[in-house]
Amino acid sequence: MSSTFGDRIRMTIFGESHGPSIGIVLDGLPAGVPLDLAAIEKEMKRRAPGQSKLATPRKETDSFTLESGFFEGRTTGMALCARIENHNAHSKDYSLLKDVMRPGHGDYPGFVKFHGANDYRGGGSFSGRLTAPLVFAGAVAKQLLAKEGITVGAHIAAIAGIRDRAFDPCGESRETLLGLAANSLPVLDGSVRGPMADAITAARAEKDSVGGVIECMAIGVPVGLGEPYFDSVESRLSHALFSVPAVKAVAFGDGFALASMRGSEANDPMILRQDRVACTTNHNGGILGGISNGMPIVFRVAVKPTPSIGKTQHTVNVRTREETTLEVTGRHDPCVVPRAVPVIEAVTAWTLLDLYYLMKRG
Amino acid sequence: MSSTFGDRIRMTIFGESHGPSIGIVLDGLPAGVPLDLAAIEKEMKRRAPGQSKLATPRKETDSFTLESGFFEGRTTGMALCARIENHNAHSKDYSLLKDVMRPGHGDYPGFVKFHGANDYRGGGSFSGRLTAPLVFAGAVAKQLLAKEGITVGAHIAAIAGIRDRAFDPCGESRETLLGLAANSLPVLDGSVRGPMADAITAARAEKDSVGGVIECMAIGVPVGLGEPYFDSVESRLSHALFSVPAVKAVAFGDGFALASMRGSEANDPMILRQDRVACTTNHNGGILGGISNGMPIVFRVAVKPTPSIGKTQHTVNVRTREETTLEVTGRHDPCVVPRAVPVIEAVTAWTLLDLYYLMKRG
Amino acid sequence: MSSTFGDRIRMTIFGESHGPSIGIVLDGLPAGVPLDLAAIEKEMKRRAPGQSKLATPRKETDSFTLESGFFEGRTTGMALCARIENHNAHSKDYSLLKDVMRPGHGDYPGFVKFHGANDYRGGGSFSGRLTAPLVFAGAVAKQLLAKEGITVGAHIAAIAGIRDRAFDPCGESRETLLGLAANSLPVLDGSVRGPMADAITAARAEKDSVGGVIECMAIGVPVGLGEPYFDSVESRLSHALFSVPAVKAVAFGDGFALASMRGSEANDPMILRQDRVACTTNHNGGILGGISNGMPIVFRVAVKPTPSIGKTQHTVNVRTREETTLEVTGRHDPCVVPRAVPVIEAVTAWTLLDLYYLMKRG
């Protein structure tokens, strides 16, 4: 297990969805910084289950307590621990899954890796529930990034093949990026919201699930973030993004489309804009040679469909060593993409803040 | 700068393409392991310039000397340092580039980040030349992986939009994976080699460049590699892959296509094959919940077209603070994809070996 | 702040003595290991305040809850979080200390480092209370070391200049090492217990404090622990030991006495004992070239007298920028040495287990 992420600032997560609590320890935060706890709660609510009729009927308030590192309204410079109690676990839903592996899920490799000792209830370490502390960390990071003029926002670029319009790669406004959080289906083109919702509802009705694409942007990022060779912006961000369950692909700028372009198309021409160097296009997603170039950082991630589905699937019982079939019951999201949006924003904010502190040295 | 990568085994690279030498220090290798130096040289040659008339006419033999860590034909358990002298550098080609930034290249963010102190000749830290030590590390890792029955191989999935057939996601043979190295345009379907070569030649003739896609596979990977949450196989591999210059996207298994699938399509049904658990499909690229599941690990990376092109481009002179145009001269590859293939294999081999050692504990 | 320690196994501590709770997250533990919780509680009790009339009258039961990583009596392979609620904090005792710095204490550098935002109550990050989670970690490590035949034990080598007999450097029995835990003043020669207790009582009566020396030994340590150059056994152990508040010196084997010896005296002659290589003396404390040599690991640490004393001291008020005097009130230990013994054992056990896992590779 590797429960810690980051360099100058480090987060350590703990918890299983069916244990007493989950939480996170943030280390390396500056001292004396006021935190807007209401804003953090708001972020947590974006990810929490039970917020939308499209999502799981499971209800978790995900309200957190600060155990340490916060005193008289400000960070103390010590490790900041936030803890979230688990309330709404239905452990009986999972008893069958001790032996019968869910296809597409981490059950089987987890069973082998941990010699059957893993907490099979709720997916154990692979549970999406552990993304709640990530959102906490991201909400803190966003407040610190805001002081530096950096804003992170994301939208659903696609669900079940239904596409929202893309971000303008040369930059969306701060208002646009922050405004996305207002809706549980955050899209730029409101007209796709209905069809997306219908696709989710249809999948649920058929005991199936759908996936999607999330596009994320950070504006206000100064030139110079990223530490080549091995800690390029892309390396660090992808490391964080692939830690989010269900993410299977990450593409910066024009991503795979760059592979078919000529250099003369892919290179972003450079100009002076009010004496600042800028590019007229942003095919490279704000990152050149692994370092931020001052343009918005923009990338897309593929989120696979939820593996826990009610449809009959062919699988294996690891105790009896027999093939069998499985219909996963329980309260699973037919589409985790909407709830994954704040998680993608969160790990992006955390990683950019860490790279920012790495760049800044006395 | 961040010149070290890995956890149980760590590589530290040094060097600039126009300095006296480049090299690498490998730390944490087991003691007493014989190394086949001829096999390492062969791997280095796959990447070295001047091997093909499609690539740069620059010639570097890339022959290495072992400075430490190797004694009487075996590793000593100490840090193993390999050094490659630079011989064929034409520094004059770069003098203009001190002030005039190449679009699409790390010149500008590097200039800002390092306050103009970076070695602008040959791209400094961003130079593809630093991938030579990576190939050395990968060649060592491949020999250690072979002892564990793990084989890594890659092919050109596309250049300039011309596509090779894809790997069978459920596994190619060891012979196929290793055989790819024999050709400087490693493809599965030999008939695409000619059109790919033509596309590169055409781009060069037009003072332009082309990009492509590399697909990589590892077979023989046991169940259990990867340390969730934060060191999933995808997190670690993508971290390494995005350290390779020009890589802009990484997709595991079906990648972005998974975003449009239903769960019932994306989940890989599980069966028993000779009492071993296996999947009948491999949409997830051999990784579930961030952990290897015993199926081949398979992924694709997008390689952008070389930014250094002879065509006139619009850019900025950072000394005079004026807009200007640039026609990059010098001996640049019109397509780095073929030479990137062994580099992708190398960082994959290194990362998998590191994850293997992380998994194994006494 | 740096709240995480270890390499293959990592502990992350959080908490302040006057916040809601303190705790620890253990990462990287093997899965499926049964833990004897009663044995852990026993270890915690050795350190807990209120166990002896010689120590602080503050009472903390230091009972812990396991928040994660433990299921059906065994470790799950996930991060194991233990949490201890704070109950007996008297925050009013500390109000004066916000501005008036205690000499000999971390108050002043902490105030400067954290810009006055640190939780000044109870010493904040420097509080001895944070050693409770360390003892938890050590108690877990001891159970894992026991499986490998390794035993750690420590005694009070001196308090206020009153000396216990030293360990036989060539080894004490397992029973002797484990038996020390039975007494709150763990010594080898029971006759020194009375004088030591008298010295503590006398210091308390004079509103003063005393320090001491702790000697620690690990038996059963195999040859080969330690990773030179930079992670020698001495480097890692000293790193951990100096993290314990009040430790000011660490000496392995004969320590400073070696500086006055000749090589012919300091070298431990090697022999064969039942075909195993052994030494007839152990001046080097079981470590040669930074690596364990199979002899018992033995070292001593100096613990300075508690800085919080009732005697009038000259100091500074950082708010008014004036010199002033201070008489520290509150419930402070006149001697932390006895309660530090299990802490020294704990960080030793943790570090040796980490080095053991580092040495073992599949």
Next chain:
Amino acid sequence: MSSTFGDRIRMTIFGESHGPSIGIVLDGLPAGVPLDLAAIEKEMKRRAPGQSKLATPRKETDSFTLESGFFEGRTTGMALCARIENHNAHSKDYSLLKDVMRPGHGDYPGFVKFHGANDYRGGGSFSGRLTAPLVFAGAVAKQLLAKEGITVGAHIAAIAGIRDRAFDPCGESRETLLGLAANSLPVLDGSVRGPMADAITAARAEKDSVGGVIECMAIGVPVGLGEPYFDSVESRLSHALFSVPAVKAVAFGDGFALASMRGSEANDPMILRQDRVACTTNHNGGILGGISNGMPIVFRVAVKPTPSIGKTQHTVNVRTREETTLEVTGRHDPCVVPRAVPVIEAVTAWTLLDLYYLMKRG
């Protein structure tokens, strides 16, 4: 093996004393910093063999070449690699030592750890020769510390029991600290130089060796260095110091003497001196709660006598599994203390610079 040390700045060493070269890669240095190469050479010479008739007659010029990271007289921000060729190795001196273990030396644990694959010539990884790159790193660090007003210096506090006067713990002048480097037996009281030299000469005549104590001081250190809990100044410094071969004890401030003091003696009274907070004594060696308090950092290390001696010793032949005797021939220092002085300064300078960068954040 663990060949890398540091956090914000990292050094990676490589080499064996009988291989082609040894060297070091420094990563994370700021870009654009001019380096005084002559000053570095001077530091290297202090440690190099053959400088004094008291030391080994082995001659190594220890002249280095810069392979990367240095361009037009300044650091580039890339990894800076310095390499030192080995010229004066007499490998035949070591052939016997492949099988017959030197008492007091890392031979035996190294043989077991590396399964006999280690380069036994010259002590392999444990060779004092690897301290040459450490001095290079320290010389670079000293130049960067000088910009921040921090000076590091050390003297021989004792050799063979003959004692120099101690540093004034409240501070020596910059001139005194720097002036020590002028003599190959750096002491404060010149009258002890003769007796120390005589003690070394006498030991050599008797085919024996002597050890000693080095005292080191850093002045100008600002308040706030050190990252408690686990990266206190003491933890980091001791970690580095115990990486230096032959160091067996480290004591900060009054060290073990603190264990016999009362709190009222050990606490350093605080005053205002020109509106700056200071202490009137410095029993705590400039570190409180693991953080620098603005007073000079001062500590002592015990250096054991060279284990390689000509006197007959009892030991074991690991090939024949028989007890035997050994008289070590070859060109060994009868006392490594004088040459260890610049090494102790070097790792201290490196560690303090790293802690300085850790403290400074944008």
